[in-house]
Amino acid sequence: MFEGVPLNWFLITATLMFFIGIYGFLVRKNLITMLMSLELILNSVNINFVAFNKLLYPQHLEGMFFTVFIIAVAAAEASVAIAIIINIYRRLVNIDVENMNEMKN
């Protein structure tokens, strides 16, 4: 309980955000919007970590540091993803995920 805010509220918010991100990932056609959904997903996990850290285990900063590193990784991931997206765009002049099915079956 953080001064009246129960842990579960954080968790539920984060979970909702997580699955909204998942939903976005599953339906958005544009690769960049998919990337945005991914950011939502990672962000929601961050909230979890932070909330746990603060509300349950404040002795150490494990959750917080985890979050820091997740943010860093997310940045790296995003940069690589964007590089690849740009590369794709150069090849196909289109970044619709549904067009990316040259390999199948």
Add this chain to the structure above:
Amino acid sequence: MINFGYTVWIVLIPLFLFILIGFFGHKFKPIVSGIIGTSGLFASMAISYFTAYQYFFVLPKVGETFVKVIGFETTWLRFTEKLVIHLGVLLDPISVMMLIVITTVSFMVHLYSIGYMEGEKGYMRFFSFLSLFSFSMLGLVVATNIFQMYIFWELVGVSSYLLIGFYYTKDTAVAASKKAFIVTRFADLGFLIGILLLSFNTGTFDFITLTDPKGAAIAQGSGIMFLGLSTMTWSMIFIFMGGAGKSAMFPLHIWLPDAMEGPTPVSALIHAATMVVAGVYLVARLFPIFHFSAPVALDVVMYVGAFSSIFAAVIACTQFDIKRVLAYSTMSQIGMMMFALGVSGYGEEAGLGFMASMFHLFTHAFFKALLFLGAGAIIHAVHSNYMNEMGGLRKHLPITHITFLIACLAIAGIPPLAGFFSKDEILAASHQKAMWIFILGLIISGLTAFYMFRLYFSIFWGKDQHYHHTPHEAPKVMTIPLMLLSLGAIFAGLLPFSSFVTSDGKPFASHIDMAIAIPAVLVGVIGALTAMVFYRKETNIPEKISGFLGGFYRAAFRKFYIDEIYLFITRKIIFNYVSRPIAWFDRHIVDGSMNGISYVTNEVSGRIKGLQSGQLQTYAWVFVTGAVALALTFIYLWTN
């Protein structure tokens, strides 16, 4: 005690001949192999006679009884401690008698064949097979145990197969050989099962142990019951099935007439004198068991023998192929031997049937071989098998004519020729047993005389046929055996047979009962005369009679359709309704299911390929759903 070890050479000499001629025969001139074979057999025959002399006259009897002597024995295969196959030489009256018959006839046939087969392709092959046959047959009769007998039994069968199919480019010969082998093989199946049952019940293969009336094997009783008959009875019936097959008893006789496709000397040797009587010999060999442990089986022997005998005699009256007539005659005679055994008891006088049967076997060998060899000479001369293409040959073939006549008289039971004596004993024995079988015997005798003389008159009398080239008498090498055998046919009956061969080895004196002999001779004479009336001159009586008999005649002429029934069973039932469905089942059901598995796998593989759609979001969906579903499942599983 005399060492009979040398007797093994009787058997081995033919084996060596077979190997010698078979492997190296093509190295030298054809005639050489004939001479080697014949002289080898002569040696074998000489040893046999010497053995007979030693056995019957030198070897001391024990308690007036001829003992059974193991001349030679070696272990061949060991199944269990008790069930051991030995190969050896067992000497007792019947085996010694058989040795004489076989070596004699075989020698004659060898000699005869030198002339008969001259110029044939495969001359040396013929002689090697003949040697092989002699070896097998000799091995059979001297068998010390039932398994050795079975071994040689099979070998005899295969030699017969090889010899029947000697003219292997002739389709009928091939078919006949195949038929002979398969039918006898089928019978042998019974024999084998019988052996298995018998050996399991008694724990031994050994003849001496098995047939000792006071021995454990018989005393042990007849075993458990099965379908109302004891195991012992079943085993003897099965064994008799083997004997019936080899001896061409109804209904396993169908191979014998066809077997006449083989060269005539072969018919003489194998299908008249020796191999076909193996069944009789087998029953005789196991006679104590039949008698003591399985009387029902002995009755079966009697019925089968009797029926076969009359059945064959009737058919023989209708056939035109001289070799077939002789074949049915053989069958009929063997039937007589069989029912003689069937009616026999055990012991001296009671065992008259046994003695008579063996006696008939002995005499029959001579005159039937003679008949066949004579027929061979005739065929050799006219190049036909059909009596309606012959006639008046007595002028062209004087020696053959005379010897053939002797043989006919002998088989018709005209005294004092050999057949009279043996047949008389058979009739006497059957008279002891039952009236109806005696009468049956008489009828058979009459029929025998009829068809033999029908044959005789048709060939040597009747009207002259126009032959392509004038028939001429066979060379010396063929006529000498004829003459020698006719001596046998004349005098063999004069032997005091019952002082040598009896059911229990104890000699007794047999005598001729006029009450039986007279009717027997009478029916013989009547039969012969009837034939003379019908066939000496060309008449139309036979046609009339056959017309009068109508359907029966046709049935007899078609051998009572037994062949057709067999053909139906084998071709239609086995081939079409068993084997073909099995082949189909195998291809489609068994194999199909195996292929089906692979087909289904392949098909599933093809179907699920769509899952790999190439759509990233589909993958992600599966990913998420998979994770959620797994979580759901395992939370459910592990919290309950």
Add this chain to the structure above:
Amino acid sequence: MLIMRHELLLVTITVILLLVEIFLPHDKKHKIILPAILLMGLVTIAGFIPGPTGILFGGMYGTSSLILLMKNILNIGVFIIFVQSVSWLKLEEQKEKISEFFILLLSTLIGMDYMISSGDFLMFYLGLELATIPLATLAAFERYKEKSAEAGVKLIFTSALSSGILLYGLSMIYGTTGTVYFPEVSAAYTAAPLQILAFIFFFAGMAFKISLVPFHLWAADVYEGAPINVTSYLSVISKGAAAFIFMIILYTVFNKIALMWRDVIYVIAILTMTLGNLFAMRQRNIKRFLAFSSIAQAGFILLGIIGQSQLGMTTVVYFVLIYIFSNLGAFGVAAIISNKTGKESIDDYDGFYRTNPLLSLTMMLALFSLAGIPPVAGFFGKFFLFASAAKQGMYILVFIAVLNTIISLYYYLLVIKAMFLNRSDQPIGYFKSDGYTKFGLAMCVAGIIIIGLASPVYEFILKLSYGLY
């Protein structure tokens, strides 16, 4: 320092390569190949020098002799891949970025090493990402090819999604246990629903890496699209490392809920083997074919993991070692053919034996090893895997697995059939391979033959794994 020697050495050579790259003139970029390979060879050999083991950074990093061996195994694999990629790197299109290839590959290897050595989930996560993200760029390495770009997209996006799910699981693990250090997590873990959920989400993330059904769908496409040497890297090293850490975490962290995860793995193993095989059966593209076959192989690895014993642990390492050689052998041949002729379809292999017998034989050995046919190493690996599962009494699982080896044998035989049995009017012509290729394949063949028959290899691994489980 010495405890971390694998990572440090790798970092060192990465830096060296980076520096060389900076100072190397444009037209001489290919000169870096030989030094890179030699350096990697040195590192590989140096890895085998015995040294201290232990725990560093307050438990974030730890090695044992077995973990060192795992790293050595990965080193060997990477070394072979270096050697095998030469012919590809020398192609015109790659000339510009040879050193980048090495650097990226090495950085992922560093990531894997850290991942294997991790003592808490943070290091594990970072190692995992380090082992994945650069791989996406490698998959998209052939910029000019659409397929390669597509492979890059698919890899980076699915990996990001999977790491998101994994992170969610990790957050819950943290939330329920209060720590991310392995020993403490292990001590505090129970089978509460949330913890099961956390485990499953973590598992899904790992399963993505090892490409277990149903988290495998990316694999085939990425494998097909990526440059063939990267594919072999993905299917062998990446997968092997993931299997190692997966096993370690299962054994050390989740040991309290072993009964539960054993069930999970039971199901997943069956699914993976079966579906992997069923998908592989009809593939005609050799890369895709090998991709699915490697999915099925991952299912077999699970059999070792499920054994949850020293035997299981040893066999997993042993199997991965064998698997590296076998799969690299197969990929090596496929790579040669692809580089020389551009042909990647199995149908093109018709009559290959008659033109290139040695390559065909190598391929055959490799495939037999993958199928588990004696006397090559794969047989031993599979047998011991099965033994490990059988030890737990899971005979039915073993039976299903063995049936699956038959299906796998079927499609491996299809390749062999194409090469040996079929006759073709226009077979792939005879070509000469360069020294690097020959050396690489020779290593694979030697490995395939020796590792199985020479029992000391197995016993050595076993000895190292004492006390770990």
Add this chain to the structure above:
Amino acid sequence: MTNNQIMFFIFSAVIVIFSILTVTSRRILRAATFLLFVLVSTAGLYFMLRFNFLAAIQLTLYAGGIVVLIIFSILLTSQVGAKLELPGLSKKIYALIAAAAGAALCIWTILQYNFPRTSIESGRTSIDDIGKALTSTGKYGYALPFEVISILLLAAMIGSIVIAKKRKD
């Protein structure tokens, strides 16, 4: 309702609503803006939980860095004014089912779980502590991850360059 609660509700409402808008908006730039709102209000949550350092990072790196990166790439690859194509209905439904099921499951299990209550009242984390932890090599020290992440970033950079740089020709 305490102040904290009110703040939390505002932040979480913003997060959820704008998350939804991010994944549904048909204008890509707007989506990016909504994402920015989400990230910013997440930072607000961090502030509320008194993780000031983290909030700062969130704002600079995430909101400042990544979103800018995204916007750049949007500008590079899309026509700004164009509306995005709508996804197919079945796809939406399937995705919704998956997401909803997942969310339901997670929330249910979370609610099932009895989180331990902590007695320790946490104070404000000082930058000092964080700095020490980042360079510490002991337990709860983060020197090693720091090194690893640096390699990761380097590799990501090299990789991005390799892929994204234009061909010479």
Add this chain to the structure above:
Amino acid sequence: MDILTSFIVIPFLTIAGLVFCKDHKQVKLTAAIGMGIQLILAAVLIILFLRERAAGNMAEMLFVKDLVWFPSLNIHYLIGVDGISVAMIGLTSIVIFAGIFASWEVVELPKEFFIFLILLSSGVFGFFISLDLFTLFLFYEIAVIPMYLLIGIWGTGPREYSAMKLTLMLMGGSALILVGLLGLYFNSNPSGGQLTFSLLAISKVHIPVEIQKFFFPFLFIGFGVLGALFPFHTWSPDGHASAPTAVSMLHAGVLMKLGGYGCFRVAVFLLPEAAHELGWIFIILTTISVIYGAFGAIWQKDLKYINAYSSVSHCGMVLFAILMFNKTAMTGAVLQMISHGIMTALFFALIGMIYGRTHTRYINEMGGLMKVMPFLGVAYVIGGLASLGLPGFSGFVAEMTIFVGAFQNVDAFHRVATIIAVSSIVVTAVYILRVVGILLLGKINNEHYEHLGDAKWYERLSTGVLIFGITAIGMAPLWLSEMINGGLGPIIQRLLMASPIH
């Protein structure tokens, strides 16, 4: 090096030699020499073995060599032979020797052909000398796999299909075996000590009946697949029909024997209680095999199919005999393996030679061949006669031993099964004589055949060796039967202990 190991080493040396051969002639010569040495070695082994036994060495296994291979799993390279294995080794070396000469004229890739052929034989040898279940299984698979290439590359007809089917079905069998072996291994020491793969050690252990019953079907069916147990025999007709001559010979002659050998060396020997309890199921199946194979053969028109079905029947007899669980029948089983091995090798050799001349295997398209190729014809007849169990040839000895042995079981079920099995001898006669009649006898029905030549020297050698084998055993079976019998002691002992009556 001990004599047994050299049975594995010599093939590999030969293979090594083959690799360096330059031309066709060298290849043939090397292969022939290698396998000739192997044959001589087998003879030496038999003599040595008999001498040891005569000298009173009554150890269960002779020439035992025990090297630890994988110490931790207790896998050993444990080899040794008893009378049975010695007999099987003799069989193998005869067949492979004849096989080399039967494939004297392989034109396509001869080097590879001989390499794979010899590799296969090394697997077989290894299988027979192994006393460790692991190595046994290893050699088993080594023996199976080269088959695929041998049939696939050098076969005829639908070779690819057949090769695939054969390989997969046999591997299916080996899948079952693998499970069974692992089961044995993990139950090999109920008291909790060191587990073992050693056949001898496991044979001293009592495994709980329930466990036995679980694993027995795996092992029996697994080996039974290779032994052509109904309904898992369908690989055999297709496989044999498509295989090249030497491969058919080796496969039907030796490889199928691996199945029978495994069935009793592993399944029955190690799991005797289960064998007693579940035996009836397999007795039914094997009885079906025996009769079904024979009837199946009647209808076939392709020579190889006929022989393949006949093999199903004969091999069914082997398994049938094994399930009779007594010494005599089991001796018969081994005899039958050897007899059928040589016989069927002879058949396949002859079929290959005939096919090489007439280019057809359909009996209806041939006829009267005896006239143009008397040697082959006679050899075929001899083979046929041996096959239908004629005394003087090995088949008779084997079958009679089986029948007598099977009849030792007193209950009606066994007896009826035996009688059904016995009746196969008639059916066998039917199809053998049918083939002989159509194929060899009668008139030549195709003028092309008039000018065909008879066997060449190497063909004569090949068939001669085999014919010598069947007749030698057929004439003087006692030593062989005693040798086999001697090896059966432990198995029988164990079965007796396990029998419900006991």
